[in-house]
Amino acid sequence: MFEITLQHYLILSTLLFTIGLIGVMRRKNLLMLFFATEILLNSVNIAFAAISSYYGDLTGQMFAFFVIAIAASEVAVGLGLLVLWYKRTGKIDLDAMTSMRG
Amino acid sequence: MEFYLYTALFAPLVGSLFAALFGMSKKNIIAGIIPTALLFVSFLASLNLLVYILGGGAPIEVELMTWMATGDLYVGYGFVVDQVSVVMMMVVTTVSTVVHIYSIGYMDHDKGFNRFFSYLSAFVFSMMVLVMSDNFLGLFIGWEGVGVCSWLLIGFWYHKESATWAANEAFIMNRIADLAMLIGIFLVYWNTGSVRYEEAFAAMPALDASTLTMMGIFLFIGAMGKSAQFPLHTWLADAMEGPTPVSALIHAATMVTAGVYLVVRANPLYDLIPDVGVFIASLGAFVAMFAATMALVNRDMKRVIAYSTLSQLGYMFVAAGLGAYWVALFHLMAHAFFKALLFLGAGNVMHAMHDELDPFKMGDLKTSMKWTWILMTLASVALAGIYPLAGFFSKDLILEVAFVEHHYILYTVLLLTAGLTAFYSFRLVALIFHGDDRHTENGVHPHEAYNFMLWGMLPLAILAVVAGMIFKTPYYEMVTQVLPAIEYHIHNHTVFWIMTIGTQLFVIAAIVYAYKKYAKAVKVDKKVESGVIYQLLFNQYYIPKFYDEYFSKMYQQLSEMMWKLDQKVVDASVDGVANIFYSTGEKTHTMQNGNLSTMLRWMVAGTVILLVLALAFTVGQSEATVELLRSLGVI
Amino acid sequence: MEAIAFYTFAILTTVMFLITVMTSHALYALSALAAGMIFISAFFFLLGADFLGAIQIIVYTGAVMALYAFGMMFFDTTRDVVEKRTSPYIIFGLSGVAALTVVAMFTAPIISDNITALYPAMEGVGNSQMVGMVLFTKYLIPFELAAIMLLVAMVAGIVLAGKKMDVSLTTMSDEEIEREAKQGVLDV
Numbered sequence: 001m002f003e004i005t006l007q008h009y010l011i012l013s014t015l016l017f018t019i020g021l022i023g024v025m026r027r028k029n030l031l032m033l034f035f036a037t038e039i040l041l042n043s044v045n046i047a048f049a050a051i052s053s054y055y056g057d058l059t060g061q062m063f064a065f066f067v068i069a070i071a072a073s074e075v076a077v078g079l080g081l082l083v084l085w086y087k088r089t090g091k092i093d094l095d096a097m098t099s100m101r102g
Numbered sequence: 103m104e105f106y107l108y109t110a111l112f113a114p115l116v117g118s119l120f121a122a123l124f125g126m127s128k129k130n131i132i133a134g135i136i137p138t139a140l141l142f143v144s145f146l147a148s149l150n151l152l153v154y155i156l157g158g159g160a161p162i163e164v165e166l167m168t169w170m171a172t173g174d175l176y177v178g179y180g181f182v183v184d185q186v187s188v189v190m191m192m193v194v195t196t197v198s199t200v201v202h203i204y205s206i207g208y209m210d211h212d213k214g215f216n217r218f219f220s221y222l223s224a225f226v227f228s229m230m231v232l233v234m235s236d237n238f239l240g241l242f243i244g245w246e247g248v249g250v251c252s253w254l255l256i257g258f259w260y261h262k263e264s265a266t267w268a269a270n271e272a273f274i275m276n277r278i279a280d281l282a283m284l285i286g287i288f289l290v291y292w293n294t295g296s297v298r299y300e301e302a303f304a305a306m307p308a309l310d311a312s313t314l315t316m317m318g319i320f321l322f323i324g325a326m327g328k329s330a331q332f333p334l335h336t337w338l339a340d341a342m343e344g345p346t347p348v349s350a351l352i353h354a355a356t357m358v359t360a361g362v363y364l365v366v367r368a369n370p371l372y373d374l375i376p377d378v379g380v381f382i383a384s385l386g387a388f389v390a391m392f393a394a395t396m397a398l399v400n401r402d403m404k405r406v407i408a409y410s411t412l413s414q415l416g417y418m419f420v421a422a423g424l425g426a427y428w429v430a431l432f433h434l435m436a437h438a439f440f441k442a443l444l445f446l447g448a449g450n451v452m453h454a455m456h457d458e459l460d461p462f463k464m465g466d467l468k469t470s471m472k473w474t475w476i477l478m479t480l481a482s483v484a485l486a487g488i489y490p491l492a493g494f495f496s497k498d499l500i501l502e503v504a505f506v507e508h509h510y511i512l513y514t515v516l517l518l519t520a521g522l523t524a525f526y527s528f529r530l531v532a533l534i535f536h537g538d539d540r541h542t543e544n545g546v547h548p549h550e551a552y553n554f555m556l557w558g559m560l561p562l563a564i565l566a567v568v569a570g571m572i573f574k575t576p577y578y579e580m581v582t583q584v585l586p587a588i589e590y591h592i593h594n595h596t597v598f599w600i601m602t603i604g605t606q607l608f609v610i611a612a613i614v615y616a617y618k619k620y621a622k623a624v625k626v627d628k629k630v631e632s633g634v635i636y637q638l639l640f641n642q643y644y645i646p647k648f649y650d651e652y653f654s655k656m657y658q659q660l661s662e663m664m665w666k667l668d669q670k671v672v673d674a675s676v677d678g679v680a681n682i683f684y685s686t687g688e689k690t691h692t693m694q695n696g697n698l699s700t701m702l703r704w705m706v707a708g709t710v711i712l713l714v715l716a717l718a719f720t721v722g723q724s725e726a727t728v729e730l731l732r733s734l735g736v737i
Numbered sequence: 738m739e740a741i742a743f744y745t746f747a748i749l750t751t752v753m754f755l756i757t758v759m760t761s762h763a764l765y766a767l768s769a770l771a772a773g774m775i776f777i778s779a780f781f782f783l784l785g786a787d788f789l790g791a792i793q794i795i796v797y798t799g800a801v802m803a804l805y806a807f808g809m810m811f812f813d814t815t816r817d818v819v820e821k822r823t824s825p826y827i828i829f830g831l832s833g834v835a836a837l838t839v840v841a842m843f844t845a846p847i848i849s850d851n852i853t854a855l856y857p858a859m860e861g862v863g864n865s866q867m868v869g870m871v872l873f874t875k876y877l878i879p880f881e882l883a884a885i886m887l888l889v890a891m892v893a894g895i896v897l898a899g900k901k902m903d904v905s906l907t908t909m910s911d912e913e914i915e916r917e918a919k920q921g922v923l924d925v
Binding site: 002003004007008009010011012014015016017018019020021022023025026027029031032034035036038039042045046049050052053058061062064065066068069070071072073074075076077079080081082083084086092 | 811
């Protein structure tokens with residue numbers, strides 16, 4: 001219990017990932033959805049770093065770097081699109097964006 | 103010789119097809135003349151074959167082609183012309199030719215003139231197939247063929263509902279009997295290994311009595327339908343809805359005699375089961391009496407003649423049942439001639455009376471229709487069995503057969519029926535041709551039929567007169583080569599003369615009584631008409647009502663129930679299967695509503711399922727699990 | 738010591754992120770997310786990934802959250818976010834099952850026993866140096882590609898959010914700019 005092993009970190013990561021999933025499924029506001037996505041990415045980062053640290057391998061940390069970089073660029077582009085959509089339609093509610101219904 | 107066989111067989115078919123070409127066109131006289139001519143050709147071919155057989159020729163057997171050759175069953179389209187079939191062929195072609203000639207005049211003003219000849223010739227073709235076939239299945243084809251053609255012809259005036267109803271009644275009753283006949287044929291094949299007459303009859307003596315009895319009974323039930331024996335008799339009277347030539351051909355001479363032909367043809371079988379023969383004879387006698395009583399009071403001219411046919415068919419079955427097959431066939435032949443003549447004469451009267459059928463509305467037609475009067479009287483005399491016309495030789499012979507075979511009850515019944523026959527025949531003649539004129543007040547001015555129609559009827563009249571005297575001996579010589587040759591002699595000469603003279607006197611007395619009662623001013627007697635016996639006879643013993651009430655209505659209710667079942671169960675399940683697809687589609691198409699949130703949810707759900715599966719597989723395959731399960735004893 | 742830190746930060750992070758997904762105020766969600774990011778960097782430091790932790794604070798908490806904060810300015814944040822409530826059971830159920838499954842996977846001995854190290858770390862050098870060594874030798878290509886991707890993202894961001902750029906203000910003189918602004922012709 002007091003000895004922090006890899007399992008602890010992995011369980012934590014899973015927990016945070018689940019929270020992120022809840023957010024993704026629950027949120028109807030697009031901006032909130034982006035927040036939940038950030039949570040997902042961060043939880044995965046923890047897992048990578050933990051595994052890398054416990055196995056003495058730097059691959060995990062490298063992965064975490066690239067995830068951060070990608071997340072940053074994703075936010076930039078995503079927010080840009082979001083702003084455009086808001087300017088065009090005046091709201092960012094997911095339920096209103098159904099032009100791709102099948 | 104085979105050429106004549108094929109000609110006799112197929113000429114009517116060619117005529118029928120030719121007339122069918124004109125089916126939908128206006129009346130074209132050529133559509134009547136060509137089938138008649140072809141039928142005359144068939145008649146000549148049959149005559150040629152008759153001469154050949156009479157001269158001692160061997161029966162001609164041909165096989166056109168194979169029909170079924172599967173496993174142990176071999177059935178071919180085979181035809182045979184032997185003594186029995188040549189007699190039938192002569193009867194059929196003679197009467198058919200006369201009826202065709204008559205129809206050209208009778209159907210003169212009818213719109214369906216061309217169609218009529220097509221049907222009529224098709225009927226003759228089917229009948230020829232029936233009598234010329236050499237196996238039971240070929241017989242059955244002809245059997246069904248005449249059934250269909252009779253349906254077409256009875257319901258010829260199809261816009262009349264009574265006609266279509268009568269046609270359906272005839273066909274359905276025949277169908278019921280055909281079921282039994284098919285069972286009989288199956289039994290024959292099953293027990294003897296073949297459906298050809300020769301081979302089947304050769305194998306029959308080896309079979310046990312119960313099988314043979316079954317066979318005989320079932321085949322006879324089929325004959326009952328075709329020959330309208332009780333209880334399948336109601337269709338014959340109703341079949342008078344068809345045109346009169348149809349009645350003359352089908353319901354006097356040919357189709358209804360098919361049943362008798364079957365029994366005669368199957369004589370080796372019926373010789374082995376004499377008990378069934380006695381039953382057939384008893385039923386025949388019953389029908390003879392039964393029909394004669396119904397004819398006594400009827401007010402429909404054609405119906406009286408129809409009941410007369412029914413009665414005479416009963417006579418034929420008595421003869422056949424008692425083993426006197428050649429007598430039955432002889433009566434068949436003689437009866438065909440004078441009964442057809444009667445019907446054709448009735449047709450003349452009908453035309454002259456503008457389709458009036460009630461003899462009480464006619465009367466004193468002998469002045470305006472002299473020739474028809476003579477012909478019909480001649481036919482009635484033949485029917486009554488007065489020496490030396492044909493009826494005497496055939497009908498009285500049947501009486502002798504019954505007497506000689508010691509079936510005295512049958513003899514008495516047949517004797518009484520002979521008296522009744524004479525009575526109602528001459529009642530009809532007297533009402534129509536003698537007495538007072540009851541028709542002019544209805545505005546009907548009768549005239550005689552066309553000349554060529556009368557000339558056409560003449561051969562029948564001649565045959566009705568001479569067939570007995572002239573034909574009997576050569577017929578006997580010829581036919582007994584295939585049929586059992588039993589001479590029926592009453593050994594005691596006194597008894598014989600008493601019988602013969604007595605019968606003649608009885609019959610003449612009945613004729614005189616009929617003339618006395620009806621050949622004068624008659625009016626309908628209300629008191630007699632309301633009597634119980636009269637009502638019973640007039641309504642045909644209420645049998646048609648009984649059938650309608652208990653069979654037709656119940657069957658209709660059953661059909662309606664089945665229809666509902668079909669709708670609710672079968673249709674519902676088929677629709678249900680289709681609906682499943684429909685509703686599944688409707689319910690799941692919300693998956694694709696374009697909403698990102700929903701899609702994300704489905705994504706997560708899919709991921710979860712995959713995760714669970716992966717976990718399950720990994721855990722399930724691992725050694726630990728295998729050991730666990732093995733220790734538990736499951737694997 | 739480590740355990741205390743771990744549990745503290747774990748609880749804090751979980752609570753923060755729960756606030757992020759559950760609250761109806763957009764501003765609260767943003768703040769909670771930023772706080773959560775900081776706490777995650779604490780984890781990195783705990784794990785000895787100093788470089789990563791620093792990067793997490795600078796890039797994530799600094800740049801990304803700043804971006805979000807600027808983005809929030811566009812939207813009306815005084816109103817509560819109204820969301821249509823669909824069945825919460827589906828969501829929590831699915832998530833619960835997912836969590837359980839993954840945890841089971843991670844803790845199953847069969848998996849955790851089979852991991853081997855591919856690029857073993859060296860001893861004696863600090864984390865940043867090690868990262869540098871690995872990043873510029875073995876992960877050089879992904880590094881360069883990431884750089885290009887960031888460039889693309891930058892350009893995209895500008896294009897998406899920017900205005901029409903027919904007129905270049907740097908080549909026009911001051912008088913021209915003033916004149917056209919007064920006339921209302923200038924598109925700025």
